[in-house]
Amino acid sequence: MSKEKNNNLIDTITSLAKRRGFVYPGSEIYGGLANSWDYGPLGVELKNNLRDWWWKRFVQSRRDMVGLDAAILMNPKVWEASGHVSSFSDAMVDCKKCKTRHRADHLIENALPDQKVEGKSADELSEIIETHKIACPKCGAKGEFTKARKFNLLFQTSIGSVEGDKSVVYLRGEVAQSMFVNFKNVLDTTRIRLPFGIASVGKVFRNEITPGNFTFRTLEFDLMEFEYFIEKNDWQKWFEYWLAQQQDWLKEIGFNKDNLRVREHEKEELSHYSNRTADIEYKTPIGWKELFGLAYRTDFDLKNHSKHSGVDLEYTDPESGNKFTPHVIEPTFGLTRLMLMVMLEFYYEEGEGNDKRVVLKLHPKLAPYKVAVFPLLKNKPELVKKAQEIFDNLSSEFTTVWDDRGNVGKRYYAQDEIGTPWCVTVDFDSLEDGTVTVRDRDTAKQERIKIDELSSYFSDKLK
Numbered sequence: 001m002s003k004e005k006n007n008n009l010i011d012t013i014t015s016l017a018k019r020r021g022f023v024y025p026g027s028e029i030y031g032g033l034a035n036s037w038d039y040g041p042l043g044v045e046l047k048n049n050l051r052d053w054w055w056k057r058f059v060q061s062r063r064d065m066v067g068l069d070a071a072i073l074m075n076p077k078v079w080e081a082s083g084h085v086s087s088f089s090d091a092m093v094d095c096k097k098c099k100t101r102h103r104a105d106h107l108i109e110n111a112l113p114d115q116k117v118e119g120k121s122a123d124e125l126s127e128i129i130e131t132h133k134i135a136c137p138k139c140g141a142k143g144e145f146t147k148a149r150k151f152n153l154l155f156q157t158s159i160g161s162v163e164g165d166k167s168v169v170y171l172r173g174e175v176a177q178s179m180f181v182n183f184k185n186v187l188d189t190t191r192i193r194l195p196f197g198i199a200s201v202g203k204v205f206r207n208e209i210t211p212g213n214f215t216f217r218t219l220e221f222d223l224m225e226f227e228y229f230i231e232k233n234d235w236q237k238w239f240e241y242w243l244a245q246q247q248d249w250l251k252e253i254g255f256n257k258d259n260l261r262v263r264e265h266e267k268e269e270l271s272h273y274s275n276r277t278a279d280i281e282y283k284t285p286i287g288w289k290e291l292f293g294l295a296y297r298t299d300f301d302l303k304n305h306s307k308h309s310g311v312d313l314e315y316t317d318p319e320s321g322n323k324f325t326p327h328v329i330e331p332t333f334g335l336t337r338l339m340l341m342v343m344l345e346f347y348y349e350e351g352e353g354n355d356k357r358v359v360l361k362l363h364p365k366l367a368p369y370k371v372a373v374f375p376l377l378k379n380k381p382e383l384v385k386k387a388q389e390i391f392d393n394l395s396s397e398f399t400t401v402w403d404d405r406g407n408v409g410k411r412y413y414a415q416d417e418i419g420t421p422w423c424v425t426v427d428f429d430s431l432e433d434g435t436v437t438v439r440d441r442d443t444a445k446q447e448r449i450k451i452d453e454l455s456s457y458f459s460d461k462l463k
């Protein structure tokens with residue numbers, strides 16, 4: 001069966017992820033917690049591989065980029081200055097019958113796909129819901145919604161153990177602000193000069209009402225983003241440059257370009273900080289959805305932080321001596337969302353009947369395990385010993401997994417399903433001639449390779 005025929009791909013991926021240890025429902029033994037997920041042994045490898053590739057490509061391989069890893073809890077004044085306390089909100093409605101809460105724009109989009117919702121006020125959204133008697137997706141009741149009200153997406157918590165001493169702080173809703181508030185620190189402590197970027201990866205939190213769809217929209221998620229500081233007049237050039245770079249990386253990962261598109265935000269849709277935004281969207285089984293974003297944040301953030309903190313966040317050009325507030329282009333990459341889309345993109349079902357196999361055709365750099373090592377028979381100590389030696393050698397260089405259960409055919413299929421690019425089988429010939437069978441995940445072809453050459457064989461492939 002080809003992947004196009006699998007209409008329930010998100011359900012299939014959710015089940016594969018749970019069954020094979022990529023992603024588990026959060027707090028499962030207590031009945032779970034809506035829209036929270038835990039990354040299991042394979043999921044954490046895949047997610048880290050995406051993160052590491054991103055860091056290498058966009059930070060370490062460039063002269064104009066530096067990294068930062070800042071605290072999640074920040075002074076609440078940060079979020080006032082950034083506009084998130086006043087503007088980071090969604091309009092919600094409650095069903096009076098079944099008491100469930102829904103995002104007003106999502107309700108309308110699902111019921112009336114041609115209706116534009118971007119930039120509409122809570123009152124305007126309510127009017128559309130009432131006029132079209134949109135039904136509650138949970139209980140089906142029509143015309144039973146409350147008026148839409150704005151709910152802030154920032155999660156609140158408090159610092160201080162003594163009642164009364166407590167003060168409200170927010171879990172960060174984006175990583176970006178940590179890079180703006182450290183702009184001066186980075187300038188003062190490095191030799192970097194405009195144009196340059198500060199990059200960061202970490203957890204962010206949003207109190208969103210979400211309709212499921214596995215890890216697509218969650219309460220907490222990993223975000224990789226950078227703020228690229230430029231001179232105002234150059235913003236269009238850098239916007240186009242980073243848009244191309246974001247798409248290039250997706251192509252390097254192996255995404256089919258027909259499953260990607262760029263969507264420009266309309267004026268009414270722009271976030272409070274942005275003058276231009278484009279989304280890179282991916283064609284999911286539930287329609288085109290945002291994968292990455294790119295925003296021209298102007299000098300909005302640095303100017304506001306300068307005003308609220310009283311600290312000068314201007315930049316002085318070392319050659320001309322000109323002093324100005326840099327403008328910012330922000331490429332943002334949802335890491336957990338990218339992982340979901342990678343699983344959707346590279347999931348294949350091939351063959352029929354007994355030959356049917358599920359293959360995750362992940363780029364080898366992303367595969368949780370690069371190599372699986374099998375002794376042909378687990379009750380033959382000489383085979384196990386040789387396989388163990390090979391495992392020990394390879395595992396110091398590549399993430400390697402051991403499997404000695406069932407027949408070799410089943411072991412191949414089990415590795416295909418989790419995306420392991422190569423399987424090494426140690427058989428009786430290996431003891432005689434020092435070679436092993438290496439089987440390729442995508443072609444299922446097998447070849448004999450000298451044990452001594454395995455390490456360079458896989459290194460070359462990974463290049």
Ligand code: GAP
Nearest residue numbers: 174176216217218221291292293332333334337
């Ligand atoms: N600093 C800009 C910013 O945070 P955003 O479009 O709100 O922009 C960035 O989010 C990226 O984070 C999105 O492109 C998407 O990949 C991912 N994302 C946003 N909300 C998410 C959620 N609730 N769950 C998972 N990923 C999310």
